[in-house]
Amino acid sequence: MERDFGVEEREINTDVLVIGGGVAGLSAALYIARQNLKVTVVALDIGGQLSYASIIENYPGFDPAPGIELVLKIQQQAMSFNAEIIVDEVVSLEKANGFFVARTKKGLVIRSIAVIAACGKAPRKLGLSKEDSFVGKGLSYCVICDAPLYKGKTVALVSFGEKGVENLGLLAPLAREVYYIVPYHSDHSIDYAKKFSNVKVFEGYTVEEINGDKKLEKVVIKRGAEKVELLVDALFVEIGFETRIDFLKQYVDITEKGEIIVDSLGATKTPGLFAAGDIASNTPYKQAIISAASGVIAALSAINYVNMVKGAKRKVTVDWEKKSLKQPKRFRL
Ligand SMILES: Cc1cc2nc3c(=O)[nH]c(=O)nc-3n(C[C@H](O)[C@H](O)[C@H](O)COP(=O)(O)OP(=O)(O)OC[C@H]3O[C@@H](n4cnc5c(N)ncnc54)[C@H](O)[C@@H]3O)c2cc1C
Structure with a gap:
């Protein structure tokens, strides 16, 4: 069941809030x-970072x-087992008398026994007006994910x-030419960039504008009064991530x-509070399959x-127990 509430106060009791x-x-x-x-899943959007991934080839x-x-x-798989999914933002979380109480922007009050924080990370954007319209159309926030798509470009x-x-x-080893735009002067990555004959460095420049017809084709960069137009097949932006977990601190x-x-x-x-995915410290590599697995670990622990x-007596065991018993006869080779 997917619900989208207007601004109103409603209460939900659930076993686990995700x-x-x-x-x-x-x-x-x-x-x-x-x-x-x-x-009950409360999410600002369905998809998170994967909505920015134009193509996934490694899941x-x-x-x-x-x-x-x-x-x-x-x-769909989760909903087929009756998971409730609500598009909203959790703005506060409290724990009292052993239970969690979360409040959302649209006025929901959600009481739960356990909580899984899978709040992920959001790539820091350039802040340009047309930016969102080029996501997945030549604009990428993940080099490791999308670089192979631009071999020879x-x-x-x-x-x-x-x-x-x-x-x-x-x-650099994949692309035909790389325009490296570094907002700061004397950044140490510039020395490294000079090792590649196909990398042209633009030191102290910022992106002023991006343009294109059906996909991104042109990047306009600026340093002081000077402007440069770059014709490109893709623009990669990797200037960090933002997290939204102040309410959990x-x-x-x-x-x-x-x-x-x-x-x-x-x-x-905090007992009963679990974290999963890119926001959790147990995911050293930020990849979809790892986040999914981390979500499952948190889920089994929350269960x-x-x-x-x-x-209830039911328990999901963490691992097979090591038994040093003699093998039963019928299993002997
Ligand atoms: C451009 C790009 C391309 C990528 N390509 C690949 C790839 O090819 N292969 C691969 O394996 N990985 C890829 N990744 C990485 C992969 O997308 C992430 O590792 C993975 O999606 C992380 O999932 P997550 O659920 O942990 O977090 P996220 O995807 O960040 O999801 C977090 C969710 O939490 C919600 N949220 C946050 N705060 C709140 C709140 N207070 N209330 C309600 N909801 C909240 C967000 O709205 C979002 O729905 C790519 C990433 C990017 C950015």
């Missing part, structure tokens, strides 16, 4: 719903297709620092990178937590 409609949150919802527990068992198609499939990259070095290392510890610290089972320092609170 915050986030990306691959992590929806994978978690699928597992929880399939265990016959009540799961096992999934034929190459736009990222959003993958997420919509997982959403001319691309521009806006980045800096270690991320700039990493992205140049991926793009009193219940979680956060790493230097802004990720929620979890143990190997996705648990935070165990809910069952424990309800006094």
